[in-house]
Structures are given as C-alpha cells and as structure tokens.
Amino acid sequence: MSFNELENLEYVERSLVDEVQAKVINLSIDFTIPDEQSNKELYSPFLYQMNEIIKDAFGENYNPEKIEGVMGVSNIEELWKDLYKAYKFNIKGNLLQRDKIIQGQELTELMFSFIGMFVGGDRLTRDMDILGDFSRKIFFKNKSEFHRFAKNDLLPKLEEKINDYMEIFDTFFSNYQEFKQMNLQARLEVETFKNSKVSSTNFKRTKMIYGEVFEILGSNINTIAFLNNIENQRKYDEFQSEKLTYQKYLTADKAAKMKCFEGNTTIFNIFGREYDSKLRNASHHKWLKYDESTQIITYPISGSSSEKITISYTEYLLKTNNIVMALMMLLSFELLITFNLGFRLNKNPL
Numbered sequence: 001m002s003f004n005e006l007e008n009l010e011y012v013e014r015s016l017v018d019e020v021q022a023k024v025i026n027l028s029i030d031f032t033i034p035d036e037q038s039n040k041e042l043y044s045p046f047l048y049q050m051n052e053i054i055k056d057a058f059g060e061n062y063n064p065e066k067i068e069g070v071m072g073v074s075n076i077e078e079l080w081k082d083l084y085k086a087y088k089f090n091i092k093g094n095l096l097q098r099d100k101i102i103q104g105q106e107l108t109e110l111m112f113s114f115i116g117m118f119v120g121g122d123r124l125t126r127d128m129d130i131l132g133d134f135s136r137k138i139f140f141k142n143k144s145e146f147h148r149f150a151k152n153d154l155l156p157k158l159e160e161k162i163n164d165y166m167e168i169f170d171t172f173f174s175n176y177q178e179f180k181q182m183n184l185q186a187r188l189e190v191e192t193f194k195n196s197k198v199s200s201t202n203f204k205r206t207k208m209i210y211g212e213v214f215e216i217l218g219s220n221i222n223t224i225a226f227l228n229n230i231e232n233q234r235k236y237d238e239f240q241s242e243k244l245t246y247q248k249y250l251t252a253d254k255a256a257k258m259k260c261f262e263g264n265t266t267i268f269n270i271f272g273r274e275y276d277s278k279l280r281n282a283s284h285h286k287w288l289k290y291d292e293s294t295q296i297i298t299y300p301i302s303g304s305s306s307e308k309i310t311i312s313y314t315e316y317l318l319k320t321n322n323i324v325m326a327l328m329m330l331l332s333f334e335l336l337i338t339f340n341l342g343f344r345l346n347k348n349p350l
Contacts, residue, residue: 032181032196032314049193050184057188072187073117080173083107083114087166090347098346107345108335111162115328120187123325124332127270131333134267138230149226149236150341158338161220162345165331168216171209172324178206179317179324186321194315201313203290203297210320211283214275217327218254221271223334225249228261255280270329274322278302278309 032049054062054070073079082101089098090107102110116124139146172179181198185191226236237246239260244252249260255277262268282288282299289298295313300306311319335343 032193032198053184053190053192056190056192076118077173077176079114083110084170090345093347095347095349108339112332112335115332119325119328127329128332130266135337138227142230145230145236153226154223155338164216165327168213175205178202179321182314182318183321185318186325194318195312196314197295198314201295203313207288208283210323211280213323213327214280218257220330221257224267225260228264271326274319274326
C-alpha cells in the first residue's frame with residue numbers, strides 16, 4: 001500500500017457525502033492543517049502549504065531552481081540511527097561494528113555532515129561562516145589565551161559535552177514523527193502555520209523535550225561566553241562584571257547565561273533566537289496543561305503567577321525544532337575549533 005497522498009486521492013461526489021458526519025482527517029504528517037481548511041474538499045496540506053511556506057521563506061516571486069532540496073533528506077531518521085549506533089559502538093570500544101557503519105570515515109566529520117543535512121546546508125554554511133570569522137578574529141587577537149581556553153576548558157570537557165548532545169538528539173529523533181510536522185518551517189526560519197493543527201499529537205512523549213534541550217544548551221553555551229571574553233580583551237574566564245566570577249558563571253541560572261554576549265547580535269541570534277526560559281520552567285516543573293480538543297498548551301509565567309501563556313502544540317513543535325538546531329550549531333562550532341586542534345572522535349585499536 002502506498003502512503004503517497006497524491007496516489008491515494010479519490011474523488012467522491014458531493015451528493016454522496018454526509019456533511020454532518022463526514023470528517024476530513026489530515027494524513028499528511030509532514031504538514032499542519034488550518035481549522036478553516038479542515039472540511040474543505042480536495043484540500044492537500046502538501047500541495048497548498050508547501051507553497052505558502054516557501055513564499056514566506058523566499059518571497060512571492062521565488063525562483064524554483066533555487067529551492068531544490070528544500071525539503072531536506074527524506075531518510076534523516078535512518079541516517080541518525082546509523083550515526084548514533086556508530087557513536088555508541090565507538091565509545092564502547094566495539095570498533096568492528098563501528099567500522100561496518102562508518103566505512104573508514106571519521107565520526108567528527110560524519111556528525112558535521114549530518115547536521116548540515118538536518119538544518120540545511122545553506123544555513124549551516126551561513127552560521128559557520130559567522131562563527132568561523134568570530135573564532136579566527138579572536139585567535140589572531142590573542143593566540144595564547146585562545147589556546148589556554150581550548151587546553152584548559154574546551155578539550156578536557158569535549159567528549160562529555162558531545163555525549164550530552166548525542167543523548168538529547170537521540171531523544172528528539174526517537175520522537176521525530178511528532179517534530180517533523182514543523183521541521184520545514186524550522187529549516188527555513190519561518191513561522192508559517194504555527195497556529196494550525198497537526199495530525200499527530202503525542203504530547204506525553206514530547207512535553208519534556210524542550211526543557212531538556214534548553215538545559216543542555218544553557219550548560220554548554222560557556223564556549224561562546226568564554227570566547228566573547230577574549231574578544232573583549234579579557235582572559236577567557238574573566239567577565240565584564242567583577243562580581244561574575246568563572247565559578248559563578250558556571251553555576252548561574254541558565255536563563256541568564258547568554259546575557260554576557262547578547263551585545264554581539266550576530267552571534268547571539270544563532271543561539272538565543274529560541275531560548276525560552278518560561279517554557280523551560282513550565283516543562284521542568286510540569287506546569288504545562290494540554291487541551292487535546294484545541295491542541296492548546298497553557299502554562300503560568302511563573303510558579304506563583306496567575307497570568308498564563310498559551311501556545312499551540314504546533315508552535316511547541318516549531319520551538320523545539322529551533323532550539324535543537326541551535327544546539328546542533330553549538331556542536332558544529334565546537335567540532336570546528338577542536339578538529340583544527342587535532343581532536344578526533346574515532347578510537348583506534350589498541
């Protein structure tokens with residue numbers, strides 16, 4: 001049986017349809033469906049929404065030749081499973097099974113390649129160009145301090161950091177049938193149809209994931225903060241405020257971790273565009289309330305507040321895609337720096 005919606009379209013005469021009992025169900029799991037379209041005849045989320053999303057991203061008069069591959073890789077879940085299995089075999093020392101998957105390639109490079117396929121090659125190139133310029137400028141400004149940061153802080157913690165990233169990415173991809181419904185918008189950095197409904201709504205499985213990704217990103221954004229200190233002619237572990245010591249920063253509230261470099265807007269926008277501490281708190285403290293009939297999530301601004309925030313489940317999926325992509329950019333940047341310093345993930349036989 002084919003699940004291609006175009007192959008399974010069947011026209012039914014209007015006179016044969018019971019308009020009271022008939023219900024149109026959106027079976028296109030890659031796209032949402034607006035309420036006002038839910039009972040329209042011959043409404044295809046793929047045919048109509050794809051066009052609207054692309055217009056939002058590229059403009060009304062977009063060139064079709066420039067959007068080739070915009071949907072990304074169709075087998076991204078399978079590619080993730082292979083990458084994750086190879087990574088786990090590697091850290092367990094099962095190099096024979098690892099090598100069957102990676103076929104002589106370096107895991108560091110495979111991770112970078114996978115991220116490019118997931119977030120989109122153009123976006124990865126754009127953001128890595130910005131981050132590469134950022135790190136090169138810092139390197140040439142103060143090579144000794146750059147190397148001190150890498151030697152004393154980044155390299156000793158890198159394998160632990162990568163493990164944290166890989167585990168939360170695996171949680172995300174284990175629930176990708178939910179998140180893929182808003183992945184295209186995240187890839188193209190638009191919010192089209194964020195208030196529409198989606199076909200699959202397994203909120204029980206996804207409700208903690210945004211908060212978990214937020215925690216990992218907040219715990220590891222130190223890399224950017226420390227490089228920002230060097231750029232501003234300080235030691236990597238010295239901040240503008242004398243009250244903010246290295247140890248205090250490491251244990252600071254994660255909601256405020258990016259404030260020390262928010263003045264650097266091009267860098268901040270890569271990581272801080274989606275960094276919602278109120279949603280994180282609600283997720284962490286189990287304050288999220290979900291209405292299945294409306295697909296609306298409600299939560300308080302804070303634990304003691306009567307003021308509520310409401311977002312659609314669709315927007316929650318979009319926000320989670322966005323913060324996962326921010327974390328992938330951080331991993332890519334750390335791999336870029338350390339690869340140039342000789343770091344490799346592949347373990348060698350004893």
